[in-house]
Amino acid sequence: MHNWPGLIEAYRGWLPVSAKTPVITLHEGATPLIPVPSIAERIGKGVRVFVKYDGLNPTGSFKDRGMTMAISKAKEAGCEAVICASTGNTSAAAAAYARRGGMRSFVLIPDGYVAQGKLAQALIYGAEVLAIRGNFDRALDIVREAAEKYPVTLVNSTNPYRLQGQKTAAFEIVDALGYAPDWLCIPMGNAGNITAYWMGFQEYQQGVHNHKLPRMMGFQASGSAPLVYDTTVDNPNTIATAIRIGNPVNRAKAIDARNASNGAFFEVTDAEIITAYQFLSCKEGIFCEPASAASVAGLFKRKDEVPAGATVVCVLTGNGLKDPDCAINNNDAAFHTNLDPDLDTVANTMGF
Numbered sequence: 001m002h003n004w005p006g007l008i009e010a011y012r013g014w015l016p017v018s019a020k021t022p023v024i025t026l027h028e029g030a031t032p033l034i035p036v037p038s039i040a041e042r043i044g045k046g047v048r049v050f051v052k053y054d055g056l057n058p059t060g061s062f063k064d065r066g067m068t069m070a071i072s073k074a075k076e077a078g079c080e081a082v083i084c085a086s087t088g089n090t091s092a093a094a095a096a097y098a099r100r101g102g103m104r105s106f107v108l109i110p111d112g113y114v115a116q117g118k119l120a121q122a123l124i125y126g127a128e129v130l131a132i133r134g135n136f137d138r139a140l141d142i143v144r145e146a147a148e149k150y151p152v153t154l155v156n157s158t159n160p161y162r163l164q165g166q167k168t169a170a171f172e173i174v175d176a177l178g179y180a181p182d183w184l185c186i187p188m189g190n191a192g193n194i195t196a197y198w199m200g201f202q203e204y205q206q207g208v209h210n211h212k213l214p215r216m217m218g219f220q221a222s223g224s225a226p227l228v229y230d231t232t233v234d235n236p237n238t239i240a241t242a243i244r245i246g247n248p249v250n251r252a253k254a255i256d257a258r259n260a261s262n263g264a265f266f267e268v269t270d271a272e273i274i275t276a277y278q279f280l281s282c283k284e285g286i287f288c289e290p291a292s293a294a295s296v297a298g299l300f301k302r303k304d305e306v307p308a309g310a311t312v313v314c315v316l317t318g319n320g321l322k323d324p325d326c327a328i329n330n331n332d333a334a335f336h337t338n339l340d341p342d343l344d345t346v347a348n349t350m351g352f
Ligand SMILES: *Cc1c(COP(=O)(O)O)cnc(C)c1O
Pocket: 061, 062, 063, 089, 090, 157, 187, 188, 189, 190, 191, 192, 193, 194, 242, 243, 289, 291, 292, 317, 318, 319
């Protein structure tokens, strides 16, 4: 769409906003649905595969979809400061949108487990960053209490406006395809996004009458798979730090989405995540962060169950630039260093 106004204006009729709501937007949304033929070829059976590349949002993750709504509603309510716990992307989005709305933002992060790009964003956007010696789940407990006791609004995915904003990604997929996919593959951390997508597909079906509903296929990292094993994980661990969450706040809603959609939850190992991450970059030219690659790793792992001729969408939740260390430490590139600065050396090294 030419001159995309941001998702609140684009989908105003589907969102809990009124003429009084001050719209705080960075023109998020309208991210591309990109065909990924090399992945489709690997699945075979005439299956069509697309990625919803939400890493192209203004702060580089789908969190912007939720944050434009949460911050606009906080502003409408007269709030002056917001708080969140974050594995990184929520803090980047909260910081950017809060500052744009003239509010303070406090972010609690697990010390040492936030990717460099995300930390850089929270700092440059002017958040007040509090790194705790504890994991995400502990940080969330603290911010929930803080929001009860102090004049700060919680903008984690317990905030219902977050899910309202995020459901627009499902609208965009249906708008792009003309129908919903047969499978939606998505990584799960707190499981807010899978909940929001399911809500979006259902509401759009009821309002637009044009599609069947997808099976919701949720994937978690093996070291952090509380939804797969129907448990809580005290010390979650995975290279995919964005989904390093042991006690998902949207557990019940995600289980409902799975059951109602005849979907399924599966785990993928860190090695499988990295394989998919490299495949996306090297074969498709699409750089996402490791947590996002869990959706493609999951599709590869469950490929025997994909029906022939099906349409599959994998959600790529965040941009690869968020976590440069992961890319630098996990590639098969030819990286020749310390070369003499002359053509012969360069040509020789190139194999000519
Ligand atoms: C937040 C996040 C997730 C997990 O989303 P939930 O709604 O918590 O399940 C996955 N990938 C990335 C990149 C994220 O930032």
